[in-house]
Structure formats: structure tokens, C-alpha cells
Amino acid sequence: MSAAALLQAARTAGLTLVTAESCTGGMVAAALTDIAGSSDVFERGFVTYSNAAKREMLGVKEQTLIAHGAVSEDVASEMADGALERSHASLAVSITGIAGPGGSEHKPEGRVCFGLAQLGKATKTETVDFGALGRAEVRHAACLHALALLLKAAST
Helix, strand or coil: CCHHHHHHHHHHHCCCEEEEECCCCCHHHHHHHCCCCHHHCEEEEEECCCHHHHHHHHCCCHHHHHHHCCCCHHHHHHHHHHHHHCCCCCEEEEEEECCCCCECCCCECCEEEEEEEECCCCCEEEEEECCCCCHHHHHHHHHHHHHHHHHHHHHC
């Protein structure tokens, strides 16, 4: 998955992008801004590592965090919607997960939830269990997956 291909697809489709990242800590935004000229497509990125940041910067509801936990499709959905609402972008991706080490029986290491919000379309979510690959590899895999989700949305 190439960030350059995503940027070109977004240009062609007339889309602008925003990211809302937790476990990836801005890796998706960095991948996009590593490419010269990305400013015409990449609008902004939110790094919301703490629950307080998710609430304050993206409008994630406290009740959602309590009921489902930060690593959930419900939170990923609210993160993506919040990023779209708090930017001038037309396509948002969100990422929240357990990069490791650690995890639990119900939320194992390597579980990452993604949200994809686009103006005029219903928000989509999905969960990927990358497995206990180690912190760096889970984060890298989550970054690539988010870029692929954006590319697919920009190409349809």
C-alpha cells in the first residue's frame, strides 16, 4: 500500500483527508506528509492517545468509553465522525487498538478497531486482530491497513 497512490486517488476523487489516531500515534499522518505536495489532500491529523483527548478533541462520549472501552468499534466510529466534524476534510479514518505488550482475554494484544467516515455516507467500522506481533509491528500493520481503507474509499 502506497501513501502516494492514496494521495493521487484522493486528488482524482476531489477528497481531502483527516486522521484520528490512538495506538498508531500519528503514523498515518506521517506516512501521508512524508510525501511532498500532500498538503492539497491531507487536511489535518488528531493524535488522541488518552481517553481525555478522545473526548476533548473528537467528542467521543464518556458513556461510550465506559460501556465499550477505548478499543472498540463504537469508539472508532465516534473518533472518525468527530474528526470529520472538526476538520474541513471529506474523508476520515480512525484507529484505536492494543499494540502491546499486554492485552486481555477479551481484548488481546494486536486487536485494532478502525473507523471510516465520509461526507454523505454512513460511517463504517471494522476490527482486525493482527496478533501478538510486537508493538512496532502491530502499529505498522495498523498504519498500512488504515491507508488501505482510505485508498479503497477514495477509489470508489
